[in-house]
Amino acid sequence: MAAETGTPTTLTLKSNDDELFSVAESAAILSVTIRNMVEDGCAGGVIPLDNVDGKTLASVITYMNGISAIPADEEKKKSYRDKFLSDKDFETLADMVLAANYLNMSCLMDAVSAKIAQVMEKKSVGWVRRKFGIENDYTPEEEAAVKEEHKWTFEGVETDDDN
């Protein structure tokens, strides 16, 4: 691997919309999926990532580079992750969580899941349905019954569906 030779090895990643990205191997192997390919010797040419589009991959690579430049200091890594995700909208976060899952990057996965949950915290049921692409399959009576079941949890809950 990179460290053995002294010259950093660069990998070329290809998104599913055929964009090519160069990334240092040391950063790219944060992805277990990519690391396995490197270890299996399949990384000689271009690594195709069929489940990630170019825009999301660019973002993931920014993260890979940023986080791998931070020495082993969990607090600093955490604050980098918080900052990295702070300006991402819900759609981007959704793309990122799928990419992190496909690339098997547990630290990114964890951070994005937490961020999505944080965004959801103040949203209404309608907002959640819209953003998650879920159809309301309750009858009005059923929905009322579910609400009734946990009546106290609805008291004093405010929602803010902006963004």
Added chain:
Amino acid sequence: MKEPRRNPISNLQLFRNLPLEITIDILSRLPIRRIAICKCVCNSWRELLRSREFLDFHLSKSVPGLLIGHDWDPENYRIFEFVDELGLETHDLHYNTVTKFNSMGFADSSELKGSASGLLFFIRKVSNYDSLYICNPITREYIELPYDGIFYSDSRMVTSVFGVSKITRQHKVIRVFHEIDNRRECDTAAHLLSNVTKSICLVYVLGTGLWRSIAPPAPFIYGSRSIGASVNGNIHWMVENADGSHCVSCFNIETETFSTFAPPIFPVSKKFLVGLVVLGDCLCACDNTFDEIVIWSMKVYGDDKSWRKEFVVKKDGGYVCDCDDCRQVVSPIKVFKDGDILMAWDEIDMIYYSNKTKSITSFDMVRLDDDDGEGLSAMLHTSSFLSLGSFRKESVSSF
């Protein structure tokens, strides 16, 4: 960087592709009230959110909150979430109320005796026997356990704990009872223990509807108010032996077997004000006998050579007690990231140690009236939608 908006439909497709475990991972991070609201999204989310898979995952991810209540104020048991971040001036101003509940809804004058994986254990003492209750303050369900047949004359000789086994995740109530011949002298530990005529240990696995008898431990005396310290799938008590010495009695909730190991070596004293607690994932012994509160932690679980002094908190002013018959045990509840420690001062008060000022003060989070005396219960509790209705053979009521 300006990002172009995409067609939302493609995004919805993406989210539909989300593997179930990711959905579970995301939803399990929501505050408990939000989870209830998410049940209203659709049928499949409702099913998901009440599946044992989700509930177990949520319990394992949740940071426990604080449950606090008073025996004399059963209408006002309260559960809080902590905000534990570095840089807070003081923690008693940073918390959110999760819910409040009334234990009169299921039992008059009961005492809170434990919390395990979302459920609470209450005991109502009725002259010489106990009525036992399990409730979930989030789903507002409760059950009364069938009578266990134990009738006791000395409350020092009976103890009850509630815990969850490590592998099979079963909720269990354990009752240990040493029957004594009280026609004979029972003043000292040695007397009491030499008069034990029978030892009984009963286990109730939630969902089975029956008490089972198992091999009891050797006779010993329990701290009268100890609710046990649960860690690593074991419940621990600090107990007294016939010779007046103390040891840790350990019950493996999974295998239902008892063992003992040595506590830290405490300085010799007529008083013994030590209680066992769990801080983080570490079994700790808190010694309030002298002018300092000393918290020992067992660095390597099960290795009684690994007890180390973890915190030494200087007591000052009203917290020093010189009387010989003082019984006030301190139970640390939570160590915050900044080193501050929340503790229960016996059953009387909540105290708070500031790592910055190295001093203890009364904890203002829940206003306690000085005149109210004993009966305070404070412990960590993880809120969950685990429904008692999911346990077979239990007749569940609402409160």
